[in-house]
Amino acid sequence: MLSPSRRRRRAVGLSLAMAAMSVVVLAGCAPGGSDPGAPQRRSVNTRLADEPITIKLYTETNYTLYEELAHEFQRQHPNVTFEITKERYDVLLQNAPRLMASDNPPDLVRLDVQTDQVKDNLLLDLDPYADAYGWDRFPPTQLAPLRVSESGQRGEGSLYGYGINHSVTGVYFNKELARQIGMNEPPATMGEFEELLQAARDAGLLPIMQANAAGEANMTYQAILNQLLDRQTVEDWIYNVPGATIDVPESVAAARRLQEWAEKGYLNSDANSVDYTSMVGRFAAGEGLFMFLGNWQAAALDSEMEGNVGFFLFPPEDAGRPAIAMSTPGSLVIPAKAENPDAAAYFLNWTLTNSTARQTVADVGGSVPGGDPGRPLPDVAPGSVTEQTQEAFQDVAEGDGAIGFLTNATPGMFQNTLAPQLQLLIGGRTSPEEFAAKLQADYEEDLAS
Template sequence: MDAEPGRSAHTMRSKERPVNAPVRWLTGGGAVVVLTLAACGTPGSSSEDDAPARAGTEEITAPVTADEVAELGEVTLRVLADAGEESTLTELIPEYEELYPNVTVEVEYRSYDDIVRTEANTLSGGDPPDLAQGAQGYALDGALVEAGLIRPLDDLAEAYEWYDRYGESTLGEFRWSDDGTRFGTGSIYGISPVVSMVGVYYNTAKLDALGLELPQTFDDFEAALATARAAGEQPIMFGNALKSTGLHIFGVVQGQNADPAVTRDWISGTEGATFDTPENVATATTIQEWAQQGYFGEGYNGLAEDDAVARFAAGEGVFLIGGTWQLAAIQAGGGDFGFFPMPPGESGLHVASGSLGMGWHVSTESDVVPAAAAFIGLITSDEWAQKLADLGRVPVLAQQIDTAEPLFADAVAGSGTILADGGNTYSFDWATGSMMATMGGALQELMDGRVTPQEFVTPIQDDWAAFQAER
């Protein structure tokens, strides 16, 4: 039988699942980041206390064995994954199915935007996947927790020693109160084996031709931009059609002025936090000046991020401010490239938008939880850290890997420097369900010169304040 569109053809067998109760959608929320372990809670209303035990609630007390998975009989593990995971899962699934031969894995891939837009409906339907990748922040993960669609993973955290292997602070971005309204505290609802960190890619040949050394300070970086522009080069290759890339630019520039802890507080909804600060106005001023000086080239608000990366990989531009998830695309260009964290300014810290990758969640309706736990156990294992590195992805467990590829080694080292400085600030769009559109649109207006730096920060804080008022 042919596979459905967007779904890999491992199998098309389906399982009957109970339909969830109507979903109560998230309308507001926020939290102080408290990196302490809380008791595991069960999603859903307390009115269900007398109901029969739901699927997906069995506790995992130790790493799942092949014998335990075999006790499920012949089953299908259904997976919903981001399209960017396809190369990883193409390698992992055959290994998983060899380890657990009674399980057939079925994968459906969706774009990141489609996951954010459609996953809650998919998981609340009558035949949800067992495993699904989510997106940190209120727009998706908070809604999934509030609606009781994904189970806490505190038992897996204990069984697979995530606290020791990852570090408790690293897991904070997957912690939620059980009603999904408080971010950064409560139970763990997801996990990712990879790091997504924003930094600066550079074209080694162009830097050499311009007589430039790697910048050691933010002032050095700005001087390099001016030198490149004066020599007729495009200083920064940039595509901002989908708006998210502009947020990455803002994050690395903001880090030269602002305390990253203050930014994290604002993103996580700490009471009294504000975006309307002198540091953020100064950041907006710098970005607007870069645009006015031609550092981003022409037509960047109409250029897709992937197209900008492809142009950079083909030799256009001196620098590209982008994420570690773009390593493979840049390596594919065959040129000589490097990567460094944005050098520090007044803050003295290496700061950037950064987090773990999209988290893996287990559906509360899954009737194959041991198989799902085994899948997560495999992809987060020490052994798979090296395999992730071989696929061009930066694993959280970077101390476990060995690589001779210079660009990848740069990305691992740069990500480690940011994490060591406590400089990862999460992602601005986690702050509210509409922040990507609000901040992304405001950045386009800022860079086009249609608003002043002060006018730029106002609607962003208004969006945040309105969201917090609904809590």
């Protein structure tokens, strides 16, 4: 837990009071131009127009934050209407490239930046807006996951996404069930965590409520992997550093551990047929001591399990090691062919500069808003699980333990590789060695295509 001094709200830094302005900037040529490699000058307007505007938002069904932000923006700006389309995230990933390339693309898409989207000229380069709005005040680590260079290197180059909220992943636990097995504090090591799994099993409780119908167990697998494999190796693989590999003994060991948990009955037997929504609903109803998930679910669990839910970062193999957890910006992108890019960018900037919007990020998203670190943090209820996830985020950030998601390593890694391979692994139909080898083989094939 954070000390009282760390809980103090940060002083407000310089305000971003931008005068209505239109600046001419150097930007990459839009799709369809005669020379895609040649820059052209275009106007970036930071003033929201007075006439009626419709912003088309394409987002995911399991996360309502962006929808709630859109509603609040409409309330503050009555001339703006949001047209919102929602789909399950794995379906969104499949459909987004086609929609962004169409003649009627969305203006905003909930999407993590991928190199193929940049290569195919589907995303708008946001550097001109970053210059106009002063996003250079953001910590570089907030923007790095959203950058892609001209050579296709992720983590550097131009900015193609905007991170509104910052995730942190860990383990939720049911306090009442924890008391039944004598769990008085979070485990300090993976060994202690596994002792709790067995204690729950011996007490007739389900140790872990797990979904995996669409590859949701990727968070459980990577939580284990993060503690066994050095952080740089994982990051190099996610960011496509030449020569990076995940077909190593530590990846095999992580897969074996997850498979053994399934074999020992630590996961619900129907995990491979349970979807995200059902997992969360069953956990909230009291089924399962633990659930691997991120802070985006904290606000809802505070409401559904008031006072009976806690959160901790997944522990290391050895006590005392710094916390390592998946923690990335939840990003929105503007398609290159968007009809209203200026209005979309205005909305993005509003999400992290407007006090009500920042509070919404905490209240609905259960997460820490990004942006200028000089701005005050939103208020959260003392003792809530949202407070615990925010403290966990600060612990990870201060210890430089944030790491990306394996699912974002290549465009097809989540749907085409991790999801089906995790089904096979948990179902006992592939070996840990085959699992790690398949991840690497598909990764190399994706990068070569």
